[in-house]
Amino acid sequence: MSLVGESFLSSDQLTEKDIDQIFSRASLFKTEFEKKKRIDHLIKSEGLSHKVLALVFSEPSTRTRMSFQVAGARLGMRSVALDNPQNASISKGETLEDTFRNIAAMMPDIMVVRYNSNIDADATIKDLPCPIISGGIGSSEHPTQALLDAFTIKEFRGKVKGERVLIVGDVLHSRVANSNLILLRAMGAEVAYCAPAQFEPKNDAWKGVQSFTNLKEATEWATVLMALRVQKERHAGENVGFSMAEYRESFRIGGDQLQNFRSDGILLHPGPVIRGVEFSAFVLNDKRCKVLDQVTNGVFVRAALISIMLGLEVQHA
Amino acid sequence: MSLVGESFLSSDQLTEKDIDQIFSRASLFKTEFEKKKRIDHLIKSEGLSHKVLALVFSEPSTRTRMSFQVAGARLGMRSVALDNPQNASISKGETLEDTFRNIAAMMPDIMVVRYNSNIDADATIKDLPCPIISGGIGSSEHPTQALLDAFTIKEFRGKVKGERVLIVGDVLHSRVANSNLILLRAMGAEVAYCAPAQFEPKNDAWKGVQSFTNLKEATEWATVLMALRVQKERHAGENVGFSMAEYRESFRIGGDQLQNFRSDGILLHPGPVIRGVEFSAFVLNDKRCKVLDQVTNGVFVRAALISIMLGLEVQHA
Amino acid sequence: MSLVGESFLSSDQLTEKDIDQIFSRASLFKTEFEKKKRIDHLIKSEGLSHKVLALVFSEPSTRTRMSFQVAGARLGMRSVALDNPQNASISKGETLEDTFRNIAAMMPDIMVVRYNSNIDADATIKDLPCPIISGGIGSSEHPTQALLDAFTIKEFRGKVKGERVLIVGDVLHSRVANSNLILLRAMGAEVAYCAPAQFEPKNDAWKGVQSFTNLKEATEWATVLMALRVQKERHAGENVGFSMAEYRESFRIGGDQLQNFRSDGILLHPGPVIRGVEFSAFVLNDKRCKVLDQVTNGVFVRAALISIMLGLEVQHA
Numbered sequence: 001m002s003l004v005g006e007s008f009l010s011s012d013q014l015t016e017k018d019i020d021q022i023f024s025r026a027s028l029f030k031t032e033f034e035k036k037k038r039i040d041h042l043i044k045s046e047g048l049s050h051k052v053l054a055l056v057f058s059e060p061s062t063r064t065r066m067s068f069q070v071a072g073a074r075l076g077m078r079s080v081a082l083d084n085p086q087n088a089s090i091s092k093g094e095t096l097e098d099t100f101r102n103i104a105a106m107m108p109d110i111m112v113v114r115y116n117s118n119i120d121a122d123a124t125i126k127d128l129p130c131p132i133i134s135g136g137i138g139s140s141e142h143p144t145q146a147l148l149d150a151f152t153i154k155e156f157r158g159k160v161k162g163e164r165v166l167i168v169g170d171v172l173h174s175r176v177a178n179s180n181l182i183l184l185r186a187m188g189a190e191v192a193y194c195a196p197a198q199f200e201p202k203n204d205a206w207k208g209v210q211s212f213t214n215l216k217e218a219t220e221w222a223t224v225l226m227a228l229r230v231q232k233e234r235h236a237g238e239n240v241g242f243s244m245a246e247y248r249e250s251f252r253i254g255g256d257q258l259q260n261f262r263s264d265g266i267l268l269h270p271g272p273v274i275r276g277v278e279f280s281a282f283v284l285n286d287k288r289c290k291v292l293d294q295v296t297n298g299v300f301v302r303a304a305l306i307s308i309m310l311g312l313e314v315q316h317a
Numbered sequence: 318m319s320l321v322g323e324s325f326l327s328s329d330q331l332t333e334k335d336i337d338q339i340f341s342r343a344s345l346f347k348t349e350f351e352k353k354k355r356i357d358h359l360i361k362s363e364g365l366s367h368k369v370l371a372l373v374f375s376e377p378s379t380r381t382r383m384s385f386q387v388a389g390a391r392l393g394m395r396s397v398a399l400d401n402p403q404n405a406s407i408s409k410g411e412t413l414e415d416t417f418r419n420i421a422a423m424m425p426d427i428m429v430v431r432y433n434s435n436i437d438a439d440a441t442i443k444d445l446p447c448p449i450i451s452g453g454i455g456s457s458e459h460p461t462q463a464l465l466d467a468f469t470i471k472e473f474r475g476k477v478k479g480e481r482v483l484i485v486g487d488v489l490h491s492r493v494a495n496s497n498l499i500l501l502r503a504m505g506a507e508v509a510y511c512a513p514a515q516f517e518p519k520n521d522a523w524k525g526v527q528s529f530t531n532l533k534e535a536t537e538w539a540t541v542l543m544a545l546r547v548q549k550e551r552h553a554g555e556n557v558g559f560s561m562a563e564y565r566e567s568f569r570i571g572g573d574q575l576q577n578f579r580s581d582g583i584l585l586h587p588g589p590v591i592r593g594v595e596f597s598a599f600v601l602n603d604k605r606c607k608v609l610d611q612v613t614n615g616v617f618v619r620a621a622l623i624s625i626m627l628g629l630e631v632q633h634a
Numbered sequence: 635m636s637l638v639g640e641s642f643l644s645s646d647q648l649t650e651k652d653i654d655q656i657f658s659r660a661s662l663f664k665t666e667f668e669k670k671k672r673i674d675h676l677i678k679s680e681g682l683s684h685k686v687l688a689l690v691f692s693e694p695s696t697r698t699r700m701s702f703q704v705a706g707a708r709l710g711m712r713s714v715a716l717d718n719p720q721n722a723s724i725s726k727g728e729t730l731e732d733t734f735r736n737i738a739a740m741m742p743d744i745m746v747v748r749y750n751s752n753i754d755a756d757a758t759i760k761d762l763p764c765p766i767i768s769g770g771i772g773s774s775e776h777p778t779q780a781l782l783d784a785f786t787i788k789e790f791r792g793k794v795k796g797e798r799v800l801i802v803g804d805v806l807h808s809r810v811a812n813s814n815l816i817l818l819r820a821m822g823a824e825v826a827y828c829a830p831a832q833f834e835p836k837n838d839a840w841k842g843v844q845s846f847t848n849l850k851e852a853t854e855w856a857t858v859l860m861a862l863r864v865q866k867e868r869h870a871g872e873n874v875g876f877s878m879a880e881y882r883e884s885f886r887i888g889g890d891q892l893q894n895f896r897s898d899g900i901l902l903h904p905g906p907v908i909r910g911v912e913f914s915a916f917v918l919n920d921k922r923c924k925v926l927d928q929v930t931n932g933v934f935v936r937a938a939l940i941s942i943m944l945g946l947e948v949q950h951a
Contacts, residue, residue: 033741038684049366049683050355052390054383062723063736066688066714070740073686073712078390080383088377092546094589102380102588105612106387107350229726271736272728295739366683367672369707371700395707397700406696409863411906419697419905422929423704424667 004311007125007132011143011182018308019187023151025304025314030297033074039303040076044313048076053306054108055081057135058096058115063271063295064135064144068112071302080108097124104128110306113137131309139173139234144305145270146179148298150187152290153224155297156266161188166222168215169251169278170199171206173234176270180226181205194218196251198241215251219260226268227253227278244277254280258288266290321628324442324449328460328499335625336504340468342621342631347614350391356620357393361630365393368627371425372398374452375413375432380588380612381452381461385429388619397425414441421445427623430454448626456490456551461622462587463496465615467504469607470541472614473583478505483539485532486568486595487516488523490551493587497543498522511535513568515558532568536577543585544570544595561594571597575605583607638945641759641766645777645816652942653821657785659938659948664931667708673937674710678947682710687940688742689715691769692730692749697905697929698769698779702746705936714742731758738762744940747771765943773807773868778939779904780813782932784821786924787858789931790900795822800856802849803885803912804833805840807868810904814860815839828852830885832875849885853894860902861887861912878911888914892922900924 003018014022029039040048053072057065061083069079082088085099094102097120104111110131115121117138125132136142154160165184171177171193182205184191192210193201200211212218219225230247253267261267267279267289275281283289307314320335331339346356357365370389374382378400386396399405402416411419414437421428427448432438434455442449453459471477482501488494488510499522501508509527510518517528529535536542547564570584578584584596584606592598600606624631637652648656663673674682687706691699699715706713716722719733728736731754738745744765749755751772759766770776788794799818805811805827816839818825826844827835834845846852853859864881887901895901901913901923909915917923941948 037743040684047683049364049393050357050391052387054387060722060725062716062719062728062733066716066737067740069714070686070688070742073714074684076683078395078712079714080386080390080396082379082383085379089379089589091377092550092589093591093594094379095592098590098592099379101609102612103383105609106384106616107613108387109354233726272723272726273732274727275729275732277727292735292739295736296741299740366681366710367674367708369704371704395712397703397707397713399696399700402696405694406906408694409867409906410908410911411696412909415907415909416696418926419929420700422926423701423933424930425704426671 003309005131006309008143008305008309009125009132009134010141011146011179011186014183014186021308022147022301022304023154025308026151026297026300028314028316029300029303033300039074042314043075043307044315049078051077051310052108053077053079054103054106054111055079055135056085056100056103056111056113057081057083058085059136061114061135063298064114067295067298068135068302071299071306074299075303075307077109095120097121100124100128104130110309133305133309136175138175140175141179142175143179143183144298144302145176146183147305148294148301149180149226149268149270150183151297151301152268152294153266155293156290157223160184163189163223164221165189165191165224165226166212166218167191167193167226167228168218168253169195169228170230171195171201171228172199173231174228177201177228178205181209192218192221194251196242196247215253215257216260219257223262223265224268225253225261225265228270229272229274230277248277252277252280253283255282258283258286261288268294271295320626322448323626325460325622325626326442326449326451327458328463328496328503331500331503338625339464339618339621340471342625343468343614343617345631345633346617346620350617356391359631360392360624361632366395368394369425370394370396370623371420371423371428372396372452373402373417373420373428373430374398374400375402376453378431378452380615381431384612384615385452385619388616388623391616392620392624394426412437414438417441417445421447427626450622450626453492455492457492458496459492460496460500461615461619462493463500464622465611465618466497466543466585466587467500468618469585469611469614470583472610473607474540477501480506480540481538482506482508482541482543483529483535484508484510484543484545485535485570486512486545487547488512488518488545489516490548491545494518494545495522498526509535509538511568513559513564532574533577536574540579540582541585542570542578542582545587546589546591547594565594569594569597570600572599575600575603578605585611588612637943639765640943642777642939642943643759643766643768644775645780645813645820648817648820655942656781656935656938657788659942660785660931660934662948662950663934663937667934673708676948677709677941678949683712685711685944686742687711687713688737688740688745689713689769690719690734690737690745690747691715691717692719693770695748695769697932698748701929701932702769702936705933705940708933709937709941711743729754731755734758734762738764744943767939767943770809772809774809775813776809777813777817778932778936779810780817781939782928782935783814783860783902783904784817785931785935786902786928787900789927790924791857794818797823797857798855799823799825799858799860800846800852801825801827801860801862802852802887803829803862804864805829805835805862806833807865808862811835811862812839815843826852826855828885830876830881849887849891850894853891857896857899858902859887859895859899862904863906863908864911882911886911886914887917889916892917892920895922902928905929
């Protein structure tokens with residue numbers, strides 16, 4: 001299925017051809033931006049200044065919302081954002097799915113949404129009059145994060161196929177981990193995880209995925225170390241059963257782990273990083289740490305995705 | 318009085334010629350957008366990308382703020398929004414009217430404001446150095462909502478003149494009802510209301526307006542059913558005197574009322590709809606319910622209004 | 635040092651040539667805007683619609699954020715704003731300096747920041763991959779405010795050199811006062827202050843600066859009266875030692891002070907003004923009060939600064 005005019009909600013929608021197209025365009029954008037500080041002239045179009053990207057984020061976001069807005073701006077589009085609808089229409093009694101229906105009725109060219117688990121909203125966004133991009137939905141998926149992660153792996157490791165990607169931490173609550181599992185395996189990578197028992201993933205997709213209990217062994221195995229944020233806001237009502245100090249003791253990636261990690265490996269994290277919990281400050285200064293490269297790549301990957309969904313073609317400069 | 322360069326604060330400013338111009342332009346925009354997904358090329362101008370729409374909303378808004386921003390973006394303008402100034406300058410001790418004076422001093426091309434009843438602000442916005450559009454002021458008026466409502470009536474009923482519009486619910490606190498009463502009667506419609514005693518309108522404009530106590534009879538009379546949100550945030554200190562369950566019993570429009578309503582009638586609501594209070598979920602799925610069409614039309618009506626206030630002319634494509 | 639491609643964090647970075655260039659360009663912009671309601675056509679460039687101004691404000695702002703956004707919009711740029719990151723990434727455990735690093739990694743053309751005193755952030759913003767403009771940092775500096783203040787003095791007093799500028803009020807906590815002291819003295823003005831003992835400035839820059847204890851004498855001395863907001867939010871843990879009523883008694887500028895003030899003098903205030911505390915309502919209506927002119931000038935001064943930092947040249951219309 002082509003992405004043109006469709007919604008993008010899950011990594012599993014992407015064919016090999018889609019991924020190639022997104023990555024090749026993101027790469028063109030990044031290279032051209034480094035040279036000319038702009039990418040809009042690469043789009044075959046009379047200008048996108050009439051195009052509207054709407055963003056409706058009912059969970060906090062810094063990176064993802066800003067990244068979509070910068071991506072849209074670099075293409076020449078305009079963005080309009082509704083943060084925290086719970087402070088406006090939802091506080092007056094509107095449901096989240098009705099908020100989505102209303103913003104979609106304003107006919108934006110694309111609408112990006114983020115929200116916590118909500119089966120009514122899940123059903124609604126499949127049936128709206130404009131294409132939707134998931135900006136992260138509950139604990140299920142965050143597919144543009146997976147795209148930028150895979151793009152970053154390809155950039156620094158040369159390829160995704162055959163890479164050994166270790167996901168460390170709160171896998172259970174991570175939509176990033178779910179989207180990455182699907183995408184990275186489709187691209188031929190091996191995925192494994194290392195998590196405290198309480199954070200082990202439970203859904204079917206993770207059945208049979210290799211897991212490590214010892215971070216040292218896991219680190220020696222991996223070519224890519226992807227740490228996840230401990231998502232305290234999704235632990236409501238759960239007895240996590242260990243302290244942050246115990247978590248750090250076994251799952252924080254610090255100087256010791258770096259010594260066991262291959263010199264040409266890379267470290268990733270979807271952000272925000274909680275310094276001292278998932279990574280030591282030392283790790284963030286290591287040249288193998290590509291956390292800010294992920295952020296830079298996110299803009300170009302999202303610009304590529306948006307332009308493809310809008311059916312736009314590019315020309316080489 | 319022409320709208321060019323003037324503020325738009327009340328439905329009663331509109332001459333018949335103004336209304337014709339706004340509706341004809343909104344209709345042109347909507348038709349062209351359906352064909353080409355853009356309207357900016359209809360404006361006779363070298364481009365509006367230097368034009369600035371400022372929005373200062375000191376009450377929560379989803380639909381109205383986003384609709385103005387999308388309308389501005391579709392014309393090619395830029396918008397800058399200040400939501401909840403009470404969290405910024407007002408928390409430091411500035412008055413709302415001084416906030417308006419300050420933003421107006423930045424010389425936006427148009428400033429859209431929303432705020433709760435405030436006589437100092439009412440006086441101030443009449444004397445600012447840029448044109449103002451009311452995005453809803455206290456319980457007094459919300460004139461762009463009335464315009465999009467009338468436009469939607471005309472679209473689906475063919476005309477406004479002679480239509481019988483029933484306004485149901487919390488009329489007392491509704492700026493939408495006030496603006497609609499003025500505009501719809503000026504356009505030749507009959508307006509009536511059906512409200513609990515506690516929500517009956519008290520200001521002079523409503524003297525002599527037909528009212529119904531029985532929703533069944535009222536529904537049989539009407540060609541247009543316009544339900545209003547029960548505005549709990551404006552009931553502070555008032556003893557409403559009945560429960561939401563009692564309200565629903567007598568004033569909720571549900572399947573029963575629909576059976577009494579003419580098959581070619583339409584249902585409207587300014588939003589946000591509180592499902593199960595003003596409308597049953599069943600009503601929202603009825604083909605006569607035009608709530609999302611109102612939202613779509615809002616963008617084109619506001620784009621028409623803004624472009625007229627800016628003195629811009631249009632060309633047919 | 636040229637401003638092109640550099641960050642702008644302190645008034646003391648500005649050479650006489652820089653100041654001349656900023657003021658001459660701001661003046662060109664203002665004059666042209668008064669004639670044509672636009673300034674973008676003065677920029678020698680194929681258009682700036684692909685340029686991105688990012689704003690990250692972790693302290694409340696009305697004037698400064700909106701002013702930068704309007705300035706960017708008038709130039710034809712797009713802006714993306716992150717207000718209150720403490721509600722998003724920082725609430726999840728990210729440090730403010732990591733938030734800055736992340737937004738900078740999205741490669742905006744310029745990033746404007748505001749935050750409370752934070753030495754880690756101070757160090758970080760000196761080493762980011764995009765130029766930074768201070769939009770006000772803790773109690774240290776707010777250099778674009780000083781620029782617009784000096785521009786306003788020049789506009790209404792004809793020059794800055796030789797002017798006698800009296801700063802009244804909470805000098806101790808004022809980043810505006812610090813930036814103005816540096817800039818105005820560099821431009822040849824005399825600066826003095828009049829403040830309660832508890833609000834006297836303590837840092838080295840203020841050593842030897844003339845001070846008045848009597849507002850009447852001070853007012854007679856001055857050609858420019860600059861009142862400061864009493865910044866209660868920065869008094870945490872301090873025993874200010876007097877009541878607001880006592881403050882008003884001695885330091886509020888009202889009708890009495892105006893009588894002692896020269897008829898061709900001007901009154902300034904960075905805003906928000908707390909009516910009745912720093913100025914009486916009477917003062918705000920005096921024709922010598924240039925508070926809203928400061929706001930208007932702020933847009934043109936910031937547009938000039940941004941365009942110079944981006945290395946853009948202007949042409950006369």
